[in-house]
Amino acid sequence: MSALFSPLSQRGLVLRNRISVSPMCQYSSVDGLPDTWHLVHLGSRAVGGAGVVMTEAAAVSAAGRISPDDAGIWNSAQAEAWAPIARFIRAQGAVPAIQLAHAGRKASTWAPWRGRGAVPVGNGGWQVVGPSTRAYDAHHPSPRPLDAAGIADVVDAFRAGAVRAREAGFELAEIHAAHGYLLHQFLSPLANDRDDAWGGSFDNRVRLLLDVVDAVRGVWPERLPLWVRVSATDWVDGGWDLAQTLRLAHLLKARGVDLIDTSSGGLSPLQSIDVAPGYQVPFARRLREGAGIATGAVGLITTAAQAEGIVANGDADIVLLARELLRDPYFPRRAARELGADIVTPDPYRRAW
Numbered sequence: 001m002s003a004l005f006s007p008l009s010q011r012g013l014v015l016r017n018r019i020s021v022s023p024m025c026q027y028s029s030v031d032g033l034p035d036t037w038h039l040v041h042l043g044s045r046a047v048g049g050a051g052v053v054m055t056e057a058a059a060v061s062a063a064g065r066i067s068p069d070d071a072g073i074w075n076s077a078q079a080e081a082w083a084p085i086a087r088f089i090r091a092q093g094a095v096p097a098i099q100l101a102h103a104g105r106k107a108s109t110w111a112p113w114r115g116r117g118a119v120p121v122g123n124g125g126w127q128v129v130g131p132s133t134r135a136y137d138a139h140h141p142s143p144r145p146l147d148a149a150g151i152a153d154v155v156d157a158f159r160a161g162a163v164r165a166r167e168a169g170f171e172l173a174e175i176h177a178a179h180g181y182l183l184h185q186f187l188s189p190l191a192n193d194r195d196d197a198w199g200g201s202f203d204n205r206v207r208l209l210l211d212v213v214d215a216v217r218g219v220w221p222e223r224l225p226l227w228v229r230v231s232a233t234d235w236v237d238g239g240w241d242l243a244q245t246l247r248l249a250h251l252l253k254a255r256g257v258d259l260i261d262t263s264s265g266g267l268s269p270l271q272s273i274d275v276a277p278g279y280q281v282p283f284a285r286r287l288r289e290g291a292g293i294a295t296g297a298v299g300l301i302t303t304a305a306q307a308e309g310i311v312a313n314g315d316a317d318i319v320l321l322a323r324e325l326l327r328d329p330y331f332p333r334r335a336a337r338e339l340g341a342d343i344v345t346p347d348p349y350r351r352a353w
Contacts (some may be wrong), residue, residue, distance in 0.1 A: 001341075002308060002336070002339040002340065002341035003018070003308060003311040003312035004017060004018050004019065004304070004307050004308045004311050004312075004319070004335065004339060004341070005017045005018070005335075005336055005339065005341035005342070005343065006018065006311075008051070008294075008317060008318065010172075010225040010258050010259065010294070011222070011223050011224060011225050011258060012223030012224065013095055013171060013172070013223075013224065013225060015051040015052055015095055015318070016051045016093055016094070016344075017049070017050075017051040017332065017343070018051060018307075018311050018317065018318040018319060019049070019050045019051050019052075019307070019318070019319060019321060019331075019332050019335070020050060020051060020052035020053075020054060020097070020296065020318050020319070020320045020321070021042070021045045021050050021052065021053045021054050021320070021321065021322075021325055022054065022298055022320035022321055022322040022325075023054050023055060023056050023057055023099040023174070023176070023229075023322075024056055024322050024326065025056045025057060025066060025067075025070065026038065026041060026056050026071070027067055027069040027070065027111035027112070027113075027114075028069060028071075029069055029070060029071040029072070030069075031077075032059065032062065032065070032070065032071055032072025032073075032074065032075070032078050033071070033072075033077065033078055033081045034055075034071045034078070034081050034082055034085060035081070038055070038071065038085055039084065039085050039088065042055065042085055042088075042089060043085065043088045043089065043092070044329040045094075045325055045329050046088065046089040046092035046093075046094040047092050047329075047330075047346060047349070048325070048328075048329040048330040048331065048332055048333060049330065049331075049332030049333045049336065049343050049344075050094055050321075050325070050332050051094060051095065051318070051332075052094060052095045052097050052172060052318070053089045053094045053095070053096060053097065054097035054098065054099055054172070054174065054320075055071065055082070055085075055097065055098045055099055055170075056070070056071055056099065057070065057071075057099050057101035057103075057176055057181075058071050058072055058073040058078075058082075058098050058099060058100060058101060058161070058165070059071070059072040059073070059074060059101055059102065059103070060072070060073060060074055060100055060101065060102055060154075060157040060158050060160070060161035061074050061102065061153075061154075061157045062074060062126075063102075063107060063126055063127075063128070063129065064101060064102030064103055064104075064107060064157070064182065065103060065107055065108075066103045066106060066107060066109060066181075067108075067109055067110060067111045067119070068108075068119060068124045068125070069111045073098065073100065073161045073164050073165055073168075074157065074160070074161065074164075075164075076164065078164070079164040079165070079167050079168040080168070082098070082165070082168040082169075082170070083167075083168045083169050086098075086168050086169035086170050086171075087169055090169065090171070092346065093344060095171050095172050096169060096170050096171055096172070097170060097171070097172035097173070097174060097227075098165045098168075098170040098172075098173055098174070099173075099174045099175075099176050099229070100158055100161045100162060100165065100173060100174065100175055100176065100216065101176035101181060102154060102157070102158070102176075102181060102182040102183070103128075103181045103182060104128065104129060104130045104131075104143065104181055104182025104183075104185045105128050105129070105130035105134070105135060105136055105140060105141075105143040105182075105185060105191070106128075106136050106140065106180055106181055107126070107128045107129075108125040108126050108127075108128050108141070109140070116139060117139030117140060118139065118140055118141045127141075127144055128140075128141055128143045128144070129143050129144050129145070129146050129150065129182075130143030130144075130145065130146070130182065130185050130191065131145060131146065131185050131186045131191060131192040131193075131194055131198065131199065132145050132191065132192060132193045132194060132199075133145060134190075134191055134193065136180065136268075136269065137269045145194070151198065151208060154182065154208070154212070155208070155211050155212055155215050156215070158175065158212045158215055158216055159215040159216060159218070159219055162215075162216040162219050162220050163219050166219075166220065166221065166224075171224055172224060172225050172226075172227065173216060173220055173224070173225075173226055173227070174226075174227040174228065174229055174261060175209075175212060175213060175216060175226070175227070175228045175229070176229050177209050177212075177228055177229060177230050177231075178229045178230050178231040178261075178263045178264075178266060179229075179231060179263065179265070179266030179267075180231070180265075180266035180267040180268070181266075183208060183209045183212060184230075184231055184240070184266070184267055185267070186198060186199075186205055186206075186207075186208045186209065187205050187206060187209065187240050187244070187248075188205075188234055188239050188240040188267050188268075189205070189238065189239065189240070190234060190236060190238065190239040190240070190267055190268050191267060191268075192205055202244060202247065206248055206251065209228075209248075210251060210252075210255065213226070213228065213252060213255050213256075213257060214255060217255060217256045217257075225258040225259065226256060226257055226258055227257065227258060227259045227260070227261050227296070228252055228257050228259075228260055228261065229260075229261035229262075229263060230245055230248065230249075230260055230261070230262060230263065231245075231263055231264045231265055231266055231267065232245045232262055232263070232264045232280070232283035232286075232287070233245070233264050233265070233283070234264075234265065234267045234268055234271060235264060235265050235268075235271035235272055235273050236267070236268045236270050236271050236272070239267060239268060240267065242283060242286060245283070245287065246286065246287060246290045246291060249287045249290065249291035249293055250291050252291075252293070253291055253292065253293045257293070258293075258294060259293065259294040259295060259296055259317065259318070260284075260287050260291075260293055260294070260295050260296070261295075261296040261298065261320060262280060262283045262284040262287055262295050262296060262297060262298065262316070263280060263298050263299065264280050264283060264299075275300065276300065277300045277301070277302065277306065278297075278299065278300060278301060278306060278310070279299055279300060280297065280298055280299035281297045281299070281301075281310055281315050281316065282315075284296065284297040284298075284310075284315055284316040285314070285315040285316065288314070288315075288316060288317070294317040294318075295316045295317060296316055296317065296318045296319065296320045297310050297315060297316035297318070297319050297320070298319070298320045298321075298322070301319050301320075301321055301324065302323075302324045304331075304334065304335035304338040304339055305338070305339075307319045307321075307335065308335075308339055333345070333353065337353075
């Protein structure tokens with residue numbers, strides 16, 4: 001039997017296999033609204049056989065968007081627009097999932113094909129926020145440090161986003177605390193130089209993320225899973241690292257997080273990464289073994305045999321695929337055929353499989 005195509009139970013859900021669509025920004029929204037592009041993009045991956053189909057980073061506030069073209073979940077119109085997409089994903093047998101996000105100091109930037117760096121306020125940009133005044137790099141603006149009221153607003157925005165996500169029909173929520181976005185910025189001493197209750201010590205730097213987790217878990221149904229994406233290391237000396245991530249993993253598990261989606265980097269342009277196939281998989285294994293929590297592995301996972309090995313060897317409980325699923329939305333079906341596994345095929349497609 002294929003490990004990759006074995007089901008995974010999480011709370012009241014059963015994932016039909018161990019393949020998840022990783023969040024991938026599409027930069028194709030107006031006013032944060034998903035549209036037919038998102039329906040086809042995500043729906044085709046559900047038809048393609050993935051067990052979990054996760055949205056791109058859905059901003060919990062307008063100021064939390066990476067770009068003016070990002071999708072969001074900060075108002076009821078967006079929730080209504082997500083609803084048919086979630087419904088279609090579920091109808092194909094996949095779990096509809098949403099990633100809740102706030103970009104912090106990396107917000108208000110151009111979509112990749114439109115330019116580089118900050119979008120001026122006059123061109124649709126906005127004042128960005130963060131833990132301190134440290135900008136990401138010379139092409140990004142200096143953020144306005146969040147005060148206590150602003151931090152409380154962020155927590156409330158994640159809570160409200162989770163409520164709207166459930167109303168839209170999503171069955172799995174992931175909190176984005178990786179890749180140099182707001183929650184990661186508070187975790188890392190490279191971005192967080194505060195000397196108050198949210199800075200300095202490890203306990204202070206993880207405070208915002210834990211408050212967000214508590215807020216989301218408090219409104220997210222008990223029967224539904226909650227995941228958190230983390231960057232296991234900044235890949236920069238003196239930054240956030242694997243030892244701190246392991247400490248955090250224990251805290252997340254105790255607060256009802258069901259899986260840690262284990263990525264890395266994105267916090268500093270000084271990062272130095274030796275990129276190779278599966279280069280982040282050891283982080284997922286370390287958290288899985290060290291904290292006794294389910295993990296997801298990401299990063300240059302491109303073949304059926306590679307994905308199968310990650311799950312079969314106990315490196316991670318699932319694999320999250322991004323670019324490979326852009327190249328081939330039907331990767332799970334091809335992988336099942338290569339691995340000799342059964343996979344349900346929609347009736348209109350049976351003649352081809």
